[in-house]
Amino acid sequence: MSFLSDELFKKYSDFIYNESGITFNSNNRAVLESRIKDRLRVTGLSTPEEYYNKVVSSKDETRDFLDSVTTNLTRFFRNNAHWDIFINHVVPDIIEYKKKRGERHINIWSAGCSTGEEPYTIAMLLSELLPSEFDFKIIGSDISLTVLLVAREGFYNDAKVAGIPDKYLEKYFEKVEKGYHIKGFIREKIQFDYHNLKNDSGLRNMDIVFCRNVLIYFDEAAQKATINRLWDSMGSYSYLFIGHSESLFGMNTGFEFVKTDWGSVYRKRV
Structure with a gap:
């Protein structure tokens, strides 16, 4: 069984898109699920449903969540x-x-x-x-x-x-x-x-x-x-x-x- 139900995955991905323009789909679903698990550990919450309610109701948590789902790959003189x-x-x-x-x-x-x-x-x-x-x-x-x-x-x-x-x-x-x-x-x-x-x-x-x-x-x-x-x-x-x-x-x-x-x-x- 998937960590996120399809319905909850859509809620998360819609929220991220509306807040940042970043798109999550079946290709990078595993990345999103991993980041949510990380945030559950940090916040002490038990379920992705609980965390979703927190992230949509707290500006600070929205900011921290968007921070966590952003991939940061860079180096000096890249390309x-x-x-x-x-x-x-x-x-x-x-x-x-x-x-x-x-x-x-x-x-x-x-x-x-x-x-x-x-x-x-x-x-x-x-x-x-x-x-x-x-x-x-x-x-x-x-x-x-x-x-x-x-x-x-x-x-x-x-x-x-x-x-x-x-x-x-x-x-x-x-x-x-x-x-x-x-x-x-x-x-x-x-x-x-x-x-x-x-x-x-x-x-x-x-x-x-x-x-x-x-x-x-x-x-x-x-x-x-x-x-x-x-x-x-x-x-x-x-x-x-x-x-x-x-x-x-x-x-x-x-x-x-x-x-x-x-x-x-x-x-x-x-």
Whole structure:
């Protein structure tokens, strides 16, 4: 007998979808059941029915539950092709655009930033790439408060930093007991905030947005709504990175598909 009845599974999956846009179906049912079992142990409740009543009636438990069902897989310099595009096409193009407008500041949003490896990678690269008169600010957001605490701390064990080139490790990290700590001058460039992509972030005029490997958890309607909210957050000339297995193909969006020598990216131009 299944841990969840089909009726209760539908209640949980509908609730998660309505709260976050994340879809659970027969393919990932086992993941959801495992997370509910974890929450039963934490809360001391006995049955999934009891826990369902708690999660729908408590904002704090809703937040903790959504935190638990979110998969957080990330690493420094994940997907080399994206960083090649970023280094060789996107950043030079944004610099040129800013110079023409007499501007010297770049805003970046790392949506679904998990434990911080992506925004810290962005910060290290921008520190290398931008002319001295330029400045930048990065917003890192996630639906999981647990991973945001890790990101804010900026500590990573030896295994986590294994893929970082030596020159970056030496310049931007401090060796400490059991691992490495991101140096303060990089941490201060990033603001980490809780955000559910189901809602408007309130961000505007972002020059570059990373929202990688997030859309795969959404159905078509939630994907479209999320893309529209990302569009609203972005400046009139800006770039969007999504996961290599994700696509805007077939969606009615205003984004241009830009093919470069290093790979593809999406651009907003209005």
